[in-house]
Amino acid sequence: MEAVEEDKYHVVATSSLSGTGTRVLKHGDSFAVFSRFGDVQQVGLGEQGLYHEGTRHLSRLRLRLAGHQLVLLSSTVSRNNLLLAVDLTNPDIYEGSTLLIPSGALHVFRSKFLHDAICYERIQISNFGESAVSVALRLDYDSDFVDLFEVRGTKREARGTLLPPVIEHGAPHLSYRGLDDVVRTTRIDFSPLPEGLSERHAEFRVHLEVKQTKELYLWVSCLGTAPQRALTPYESAFSGFSAVLERSEDSECSVSTANQQLNVWLNRSVADLRMMITSTAEGPMPYAGVPWYSTPFGRDALWTAIQSLWVNPELGAGVLRFLASTQATKLDAESDAEPGKIIHEMRDGEMAALGEVPFRRYYGSVDSTPLYLMLADLYYEATADRALIEQLWPSLLLGLEWMSRYGDADGDGFLEYGRRSKHGLLQQGWKDSHDSVFHHDGTLADGPIALCEVQGYAYAALVGMARLSRVLGHDELAGRLERNARGLQERFDGAFWCDDLGAYALALDGKKLPCRVRSSNAGQCLYTGIVHPARAARLAQTLMAEDMFSGWGIRTISAREQRYNPMSYHNGSVWPHDSAIVAAGLARYGHTGETARVLAGLFDASQFVDLHRVPELFCGFERRANEGPTLYPVACSPQSWAAGAPFMLLKALLGLRIDAAARRVALEHPVLPPFLDDIVIKKLRVGPARVDLRLHRYPDDVGVNVLRKEGDVEVVVVK
Numbered sequence: 001m002e003a004v005e006e007d008k009y010h011v012v013a014t015s016s017l018s019g020t021g022t023r024v025l026k027h028g029d030s031f032a033v034f035s036r037f038g039d040v041q042q043v044g045l046g047e048q049g050l051y052h053e054g055t056r057h058l059s060r061l062r063l064r065l066a067g068h069q070l071v072l073l074s075s076t077v078s079r080n081n082l083l084l085a086v087d088l089t090n091p092d093i094y095e096g097s098t099l100l101i102p103s104g105a106l107h108v109f110r111s112k113f114l115h116d117a118i119c120y121e122r123i124q125i126s127n128f129g130e131s132a133v134s135v136a137l138r139l140d141y142d143s144d145f146v147d148l149f150e151v152r153g154t155k156r157e158a159r160g161t162l163l164p165p166v167i168e169h170g171a172p173h174l175s176y177r178g179l180d181d182v183v184r185t186t187r188i189d190f191s192p193l194p195e196g197l198s199e200r201h202a203e204f205r206v207h208l209e210v211k212q213t214k215e216l217y218l219w220v221s222c223l224g225t226a227p228q229r230a231l232t233p234y235e236s237a238f239s240g241f242s243a244v245l246e247r248s249e250d251s252e253c254s255v256s257t258a259n260q261q262l263n264v265w266l267n268r269s270v271a272d273l274r275m276m277i278t279s280t281a282e283g284p285m286p287y288a289g290v291p292w293y294s295t296p297f298g299r300d301a302l303w304t305a306i307q308s309l310w311v312n313p314e315l316g317a318g319v320l321r322f323l324a325s326t327q328a329t330k331l332d333a334e335s336d337a338e339p340g341k342i343i344h345e346m347r348d349g350e351m352a353a354l355g356e357v358p359f360r361r362y363y364g365s366v367d368s369t370p371l372y373l374m375l376a377d378l379y380y381e382a383t384a385d386r387a388l389i390e391q392l393w394p395s396l397l398l399g400l401e402w403m404s405r406y407g408d409a410d411g412d413g414f415l416e417y418g419r420r421s422k423h424g425l426l427q428q429g430w431k432d433s434h435d436s437v438f439h440h441d442g443t444l445a446d447g448p449i450a451l452c453e454v455q456g457y458a459y460a461a462l463v464g465m466a467r468l469s470r471v472l473g474h475d476e477l478a479g480r481l482e483r484n485a486r487g488l489q490e491r492f493d494g495a496f497w498c499d500d501l502g503a504y505a506l507a508l509d510g511k512k513l514p515c516r517v518r519s520s521n522a523g524q525c526l527y528t529g530i531v532h533p534a535r536a537a538r539l540a541q542t543l544m545a546e547d548m549f550s551g552w553g554i555r556t557i558s559a560r561e562q563r564y565n566p567m568s569y570h571n572g573s574v575w576p577h578d579s580a581i582v583a584a585g586l587a588r589y590g591h592t593g594e595t596a597r598v599l600a601g602l603f604d605a606s607q608f609v610d611l612h613r614v615p616e617l618f619c620g621f622e623r624r625a626n627e628g629p630t631l632y633p634v635a636c637s638p639q640s641w642a643a644g645a646p647f648m649l650l651k652a653l654l655g656l657r658i659d660a661a662a663r664r665v666a667l668e669h670p671v672l673p674p675f676l677d678d679i680v681i682k683k684l685r686v687g688p689a690r691v692d693l694r695l696h697r698y699p700d701d702v703g704v705n706v707l708r709k710e711g712d713v714e715v716v717v718v719k
Contacts, residue, residue, distance in 0.1 A: 023077055028116065029052060037088065050119055056148070063123070064137075065136070067136070082245060083238075086109070122217055125216075132208060139203075145184055160350070172188050172202075191216070253683045253685060276638060293636055296343070320388065336421050346359070367429055367430065373400065381657075381659060382685075386472075414508065427449070445515050471661075504522040520557070523581075526585025540594055556571060559620070587652035605629045616636040655670050660685075664715075669719060678695070689709070693705070693715070
């Protein structure tokens with residue numbers, strides 16, 4: 001019973017998300033999960049639907065032709081993630097024993113996109129048969145207005161009231177008054193108006209001559225507290241949305257290679273990052289993942305920004321501003337908030353508003369605050385944006401104070417966590433499953449918990465804040481922070497290193513006893529630089545051994561550990577973002593061959609998954625010949641930090657470092673793996689300057705050519 005209670009907010013896997021062949025669209029605070037047919041149906045996990053601000057506004061959408069389900073020809077999401085396109089045809093349609101329409105005579109093309117809380121759909125029906133036809137086209141629809149946490153499996157004692165549906169000006173309005181007294185409405189508009197219309201279905205009578213095409217349109221609007229938007233014609237809305245996306249593409253750094261399959265993965269990853277970004281008052285903010293985490297998460301946004309700084313530095317600025325605006329300013333045990341702490345998760349749904357789940361504004365993560373300070377340093381290095389650092393300085397100092405006062409409550413020099421909210425998360429590192437921190441014999445560790453990778457984040461935060469302090473002229477503070485960083489590095493090595501494991505302990509428990517477990521957490525320490533150089537080679541060997549490296553990526557824990565389960569969420573699975581952080585750390589210590597192996601494994605995985613979209617995680621089974629990775633049943637896809645993984649890996653292999661203040665870009669000991677002969681980077685920003693680079697792999701070297709410069713920038717190659 002304890003295990004179920006502690007993980008009560010985790011997704012209940014009654015079926016497989018990956019096995020239903022769903023299609024995803026997202027824009028702003030709305031997202032949609034459709035079947036491959038373009039319908040919404042409650043199968044599998046029951047996750048399909050159109051959602052807005054944490055509530056499902058459309059729980060059923062079913063298209064039928066003469067009462068029959070159509071036959072699927074193809075279903076895909078466009079390369080830029082803007083449009084869902086579905087090709088369908090008719091089965092044999094009889095009236096009694098008479099064949100009225102032979103199979104394949106009619107082509108039905110559904111295209112839909114999501115923009116500003118409205119789902120736009122165009123249905124084109126074409127007659128390629130030998131005679132004219134008249135056929136009924138019917139759409140069934142419904143809205144259950146369930147909270148996303150209900151879809152995930154959380155039970156509620158009571159719900160609000162479904163209001164009587166009404167039809168106004170030919171548009172059904174389906175509404176719900178929540179227990180929070182907010183009325184949420186789904187409005188469905190049609191063009192042309194249907195011949196038959198009720199609160200739950202619309203029917204069109206379509207007559208088609210031979211080779212004739214007709215079009216139907218529908219708009220599904222999610223209405224809540226915001227004023228209703230005027231409807232825009234499908235073509236106009238799509239053109240405007242496309243133009244905005246094209247301008248964004250034109251302004252970003254682009255990466256292309258001689259390997260077309262790799263390009264497909266990179267292009268999908270870029271498109272996923274764009275789709276997951278939501279515009280806020282503070283700037284762009286990447287939401288974590290669809291369907292379960294399409295909302296702001298501090299940790300996820302910070303890592304996503306770090307991964308993609310070199311291709312999209314504006315994202316780093318948006319994340320820093322957003323997290324500063326939501327930083328905790330007072331103690332609140334129910335939300336695990338403490339002054340200076342960076343937010344973990346935000347939710348806007350009914351259950352969050354009522355406090356039925358603690359995540360309306362929840363601060364239960366030990367690592368978001370040091371990661372916030374890390375990002376500020378890395379952002380300045382990449383942009384030289386002194387104005388933003390000065391603007392954020394009070395917030396950064398608050399974060400620094402949180403680390404010393406609240407993050408290290410017992411004063412031992414390590415960051416620890418222990419939840420204060422009885423409804424909050426038990427584990428507050430990135431592996432937040434209740435059983436993710438344990439001892440060698442499998443016994444769960446008692447808190448407060450000091451995770452090894454979090455000490456690395458703290459070290460990088462101290463070093464980074466020291467650099468920023470010197471930039472702003474606070475030399476005394478810089479010196480103190482540098483001394484603190486050196487002291488932390490020494491204490492960390494003494495308390496966490498386990499020579500028999502060839503790795504750092506996963507964590508220290510509440511009695512300061514090490515959790516002697518081989519984990520990817522120890523690998524993340526490489527990325528932050530806290531690892532003593534004398535330990536790096538041994539740690540690299542441990543991380544790349546068969547029990548840790550599955551062939552697709554690095555397992556979260558070793559297959560030799562007591563709680564290893566390749567099908568678990570955190571105890572043996574492979575997370576692309578985690579593997580990328582570890583691999584980038586390996587490159588930092590000169591182990592670029594190992595980094596290339598991780599990139600190759602994830603690249604190969606991308607060839608087997610739908611749309612070449614690497615998911616949040618996959619199972620940690622050993623790689624088998626001629627087979628793809630085993631999918632995790634309820635993984636989010638797309639997931640922001642999974643989409644950012646290839647860019648972190650490429651940056652690490654290229655030894656790419658941007659020093660915007662010095663107007664210099666360096667490539668330090670660049671490496672290209674065997675499957676990558678040539679890479680071109682265009683519009684790489686170095687402060688206000690831009691540069692285009694081409695790297696080519698030779699048998700024993702990598703050549704670097706500067707193709708174009710815009711502004712004052714120096715390119716340095718270190719070999």
